[in-house]
Amino acid sequence: MNWDALQAPFEHAVVAPEGDLGECIFFAFQGDLLLVSKERHDHGGILPRVRSFDEIGMPFREPHYLGSRSGVHSFTVDLEDDAKPPADMALHGLRMLYGVLDETTFQLAGRAFQIVNWDRTHHFCGRCGTAADYHKSDRARQCPRCGLLSFPRVSPAVITLIHRGDEFVLARNGRFPKGRYSIIAGFVEAGETLEEGVAREIREEIGIEVTDITFDAGTLTYRYIPPTSQTNWGKGTTSSMIALLRVKDGTMTGTLSGLSDGETSYDYALTGERTSS
């Protein structure tokens, strides 16, 4: 994609315009992996940009239109499970592509994945089991027998920064890949307020009670840089780790300690950089 096009807002839509759309960008998923080129194209992007996805040579299911930016149209497609990428392309998880795709494209990839995932799981009516049709104008499937509409599921989630003065908490889930830490996040349960969700997740994840839950309208992203690549993050049976970090002048320093291991104590220096604000 060209970089000027990235500056324009993406115009979301459900139904593709008629006629020749020219070269389109495709968000193609196999499972939760996105198809990207190994090298950046001349137009700066790594997503397939072709007139028709047939040119890629990987079998795919129903494409879904996403919208356009500066006249460049985007679609998402679900690849067949056994489809092999061409030699100059590869499949990567979205998290690995964070910082590789520009931010707008990364967000769109997340949206595209949710649409593909919804499509995979709503072939049949959830009420009567009849094969569901696509709605003509909305992002929905509709049962031709009982009329039930199924929209892509939105799952409210909360993420929270727990701080004490200029220190804050990072935790590590035992399922995380090596080297990954996160502030606390989780899905909101049915009937729960967002604040109740925050308090419950924190209680469940790290066993502390919090007060003064407030919304932060800004967005802050911190990238954590392990001190050395040899550091054995998450060694042993640790299911949860916690860090207290200090933020000053946009950089972080602090120590990281294993909590629920019970045997080994971890204590690592951490540094970080503020990546956006």
Ligand SMILES: [Zn+2]
């Ligand atoms: Zn039905």
